[in-house]
Structure formats: C-alpha cells, structure tokens
Amino acid sequence: MHVKNTIQPPKDILIHPRNVNFNFTDDTPYEWHKNPNVAFLLNAVSIFLPNGEKFFMDSVRHYKNTITDPVLKGQLLGFLAQEALHKREHERANLEMVKKNKSMTIIEKSAYLFLKVSSILPARTQLAITCALEHFFALFANALLTDIEGFIENTHPAFGQLWLWHAVEETEHKAVCYDVYQAVAGGKLGYVERCIVMLCTTFVFSILLIFGIFFSIVFQKKPKNSLQKTKMDNTKQVKKKWAGLFTNLFLKIIKPYSAYFVPGFHPWQYDNSHYIREWKLSHGSKY
Ligand SMILES: [Fe+2]
Ligand SMILES: [Fe+2]
Structure with missing residues (x-):
C-alpha cells in the first residue's frame, strides 16, 4: 500500500509568516481568560512550545534539500518562518508567565528532556512525531x-491575539509536515510508523x-484578593468548569x-480555511 495524498489548501490560503510582537508586561495577568481553566490549559501548552517548535523545525529542516517539488518546498520554507516566529513570541509570553509561576520551568525542562530523547531517534521517526504534534495543534x-x-x-488582549495569530498560522501550515512525511516515507511502513508514533506521542x-x-x-502566586480566593476554593464549581x-x-x-x-488521511480533507478568512477580515489589510 502506498498512500500519497497531497490535497492542496484553497488557492487563497498561503503560508504567510506575520512578524508581530505582542505586548506582554508585568501587568499581563496570569489568569488571562475569564474562564481561568482556559488560561491554565493554554499556559501548559505555551510552556511546551518553544522547545516543541524548535524540534518541529529541526525535524523538517532535515529534509529541506530532499524535497524537489517547488510547491512543497515553498510551503516548507513558509512553515519554518512561521514556527520561528511562534517560538519567539511564546518565549516572550512564557517569561511573563514564569515570573508568576516559577514551577512552570519544571514542565519546560520535562518537555525539553522528552524532545532531547526523541532527537536521537531516526530522522523519519522524528518527522512522524512532528506530524503527530502538528495534527494535535491543528x-x-x-x-x-x-x-x-x-x-x-x-x-486579555496580548494573550488573546497571540493565541488567535498562532491558531491561524497553524491552520495555514497544518499539512506541510504531513506532506513532507508522505514524500519521504510514504507506503505501508510509513503508515504504520505514523500511527504508532501518534499513539505514543498522544500518551x-x-x-x-x-x-x-x-x-x-x-503553584501560581495566589491572588491577594480574598474574594478571588473564595472563588478559587469552591472546588465543586472548579470541577464542574x-x-x-x-x-x-x-x-x-x-x-x-x-x-x-485512516490510511488515506490528509489534513486538508477538512477544509476550515473560512476561519482564516474570518480572522483576516477582523484584523484588516495588514494581515
Ligand atoms: Fe506553531
Ligand atoms: Fe505548527
């Protein structure tokens, strides 16, 4: 079985790196979403990202000269440029987050260790890990x-805009690693490997x-406001949320x-490009 499925995104969807700086300051709240659980969840993702994005870039860059198809090569370069900017902005966001919760560095170091151990695997398996995580993030x-x-x-505007910008660009490049993987590891073995790697990576x-x-x-610094403390301590409500x-x-x-x-899977089988257009419309011509 050789499955090589390279559905292209709609023609107006380009992998366009946007070099933006978000305004993180000491005053940027740790619980930056009205539902604090959303902030806790995305803070946990954010602390993983700088090491993760580096791993993704390294695993794809390894195949930069192997890819001869000019369209895929252009997409690969767009992917590298976008991920480098994501890495930079999440590093800036994490600096503020860690000031308010130093324990997050333990998670950061654990992610680093997981990816460091993964980097001794064959290049193809590393690319399969990247495909799995890119699917997750998509x-x-x-x-x-x-x-x-x-x-x-x-x-809070800084975190809200950061995550939407990142989500849009993840959607734009959601198929790049998968297409590179199909180009270098298509076939039955490639299919089995990407499925096994997905299960292990999920775990x-x-x-x-x-x-x-x-x-x-x-381990976050507790708010001094007693009203907020009472709110936080209402475990029944917290569990429900x-x-x-x-x-x-x-x-x-x-x-x-x-x-x-599914053997014939391709990320663009599900066309969610309308979200990118919607975001561009709401952000004006500079995007
Ligand atoms: Fe990213
Ligand atoms: Fe990505």
Missing part, C-alpha cells in the same frame, strides 16, 4: 477558531499536559483526531 487551533469573537471578548503529550495544568494551577471544558474539547477533537489513523 485540532486545538480549530477548536479555538470556532469562536473568534467570543475568545477575544473573554481574554506522552497528555502526561505533559496534565502535569502542566496541575503545576499551572497549584473543568468537566465542561474537557467535554467540549474532547467532542470537538475526537473525530478529526481519529481520522489520522
């Missing part, structure tokens, strides 16, 4: 983009995420997550 991005207005309304990434959320909540958030997220991602295991 699903997170899609979940976030389903309500752009609602997300903006409920967030490790979920553990990192769970610990990240735990550290994000438990977490259950709601996870159920919502699970329902949004389970079907497209499972699609990854």
Whole structure:
C-alpha cells in the first residue's frame, strides 16, 4: 500500500509568516481568560512550545534539500518562518508567565528532556512525531477558531491575539509536515510508523499536559484578593468548569483526531480555511 495524498489548501490560503510582537508586561495577568481553566490549559501548552517548535523545525529542516517539488518546498520554507516566529513570541509570553509561576520551568525542562530523547531517534521517526504534534495543534487551533469573537471578548488582549495569530498560522501550515512525511516515507511502513508514533506521542503529550495544568494551577502566586480566593476554593464549581471544558474539547477533537489513523488521511480533507478568512477580515489589510 502506498498512500500519497497531497490535497492542496484553497488557492487563497498561503503560508504567510506575520512578524508581530505582542505586548506582554508585568501587568499581563496570569489568569488571562475569564474562564481561568482556559488560561491554565493554554499556559501548559505555551510552556511546551518553544522547545516543541524548535524540534518541529529541526525535524523538517532535515529534509529541506530532499524535497524537489517547488510547491512543497515553498510551503516548507513558509512553515519554518512561521514556527520561528511562534517560538519567539511564546518565549516572550512564557517569561511573563514564569515570573508568576516559577514551577512552570519544571514542565519546560520535562518537555525539553522528552524532545532531547526523541532527537536521537531516526530522522523519519522524528518527522512522524512532528506530524503527530502538528495534527494535535491543528485540532486545538480549530477548536479555538470556532469562536473568534467570543475568545477575544473573554481574554486579555496580548494573550488573546497571540493565541488567535498562532491558531491561524497553524491552520495555514497544518499539512506541510504531513506532506513532507508522505514524500519521504510514504507506503505501508510509513503508515504504520505514523500511527504508532501518534499513539505514543498522544500518551506522552497528555502526561505533559496534565502535569502542566496541575503545576499551572497549584503553584501560581495566589491572588491577594480574598474574594478571588473564595472563588478559587469552591472546588465543586472548579470541577464542574473543568468537566465542561474537557467535554467540549474532547467532542470537538475526537473525530478529526481519529481520522489520522485512516490510511488515506490528509489534513486538508477538512477544509476550515473560512476561519482564516474570518480572522483576516477582523484584523484588516495588514494581515
Ligand atoms: Fe506553531
Ligand atoms: Fe505548527
């Protein structure tokens, strides 16, 4: 079986790196979303990202000269440029986050260790790990983009804009690593490998995420305001909010997550490019 499926995104969807700086300051809140659980979850993702983005870039850059197709090569270069900017902005965001919760560096170091160990694997397996994580992030991005207005309304502007910008660009380049992988590792072995790697990566990434959320909540500097403390200590409400958030997220991602295991899968089988257009419209011509 040789599955080489390279569906292209709509013609107006380009992999366009946007060199933007978000305004993170000492005053940027740690709980930057009205539902603090959303902030805790995304803080746990953010602390993983600088090391993650570096790993993604390295694993794809390895094949830069192997790819001869000019379209895919152009997309690969666009991917590298976008990920470098994501890495830079999440490093800046994380600096502020760590000031308010030093324990997040433990999660950062754990992610570094996981990716360092992964970097001794064959280049093809590393690319399969990148494909798996890129699929994850494309699903997170899609979940976030389903309500752009609602997300903006409920967030501190710096973090809200950071995550929407990142979600849009993840959507633009969601198929690049997968297409590179298909070009260098298509066939039955490639299919089996990417499925096994997806299962292992899901396991490790979920553990990192769970610990990240735990550290994000438990070791943050507690607010001095007693009213907020009372709110936080209402465990029944907190549990209910977490259950709601996870159920919502699970329902949004389970079907497209499972699609990854189908032999003819391609990320652009699901065309969600309308979210990119919607975001561009709401941000004016500079995007
Ligand atoms: Fe990214
Ligand atoms: Fe990405």
